[in-house]
Amino acid sequence: MRGDINLLKNELSQRAPLGFSGPKSLLPLYLVIGLLVVEGLAFGTLLYYKKSIDRLVNAAELESSQLDLQMRQTETQLKDAISYQGRLNNFKNLLNSHIFWSPLFKELGDFTYKPVSFDTFQADIQKNRIVVTGSAPTYRDIAKVILGLKKSEKFTDIIFQSGGVSKGEETGFGFSLDIGFDPKLLRK
Structure with missing residues (x-):
């Protein structure tokens, strides 16, 4: 029986560590490397997508601030126009009710x-x-x-x-x- 045990030891010693032997034994390594590559691609894609979204958000914020500025300017002009129109109406009312002796x-x-x-x-x-x-x-x-x-x-x-x-x-x-x-x- 000792010989049998020695044979097993010899068989075990011929095998690569962790039981990897031959092309089939590299499959888990390839899978891990493949997963790392897929993760790297996914991370790169997500990073590119995030930067793209950030650029779009910045452009939208810039456009929004420009619109706010334009609205404030228009609002000021509108208030001035409404005030001027009110003064004109008051003047018309004054002239319509004025008595010319x-x-x-x-x-x-x-x-x-x-x-x-x-x-x-x-x-x-x-x-x-x-x-x-x-x-x-x-x-x-x-x-x-x-x-x-x-x-x-x-x-x-x-x-x-x-x-x-x-x-x-x-x-x-x-x-x-x-x-x-x-x-x-x-x-x-």
Whole structure:
């Protein structure tokens, strides 16, 4: 039996360590090397893919920041435009609601008998009426004022409210007239 044991020892001694013998014995080594190569390729591919994704992310972030900057500039311009438009609308509203007295005074002056002077002027814009008081040398001059104002197309419904002798140093007669007017006189 000892011989048998020696034979086994000789057989074992002829074999390569760890039981690798011949081309079949290199198969696990090739598998390990193949797995390492596949892992290396997978790692390289993933690394390239990550860098590619990083470049795309950086480009997207740059584009996003440029869009943010452009939006802020546009937003500032938009705010300025809205503010300017608001001021224009306020100005239009002011002009639309503004009362231009000059045309009314011009019309009153054009159709007034010259020796007569007006002392006070009151206006009711809602009723389109004015009340003027003044003085004239005679009653005839007061009548000429009323007649002259009736010739104007812009004055309507002229009412003689009161009249009498002037009080004070001046001689003549005081009067008060209630005059309707065309509201277009107050608009430009």
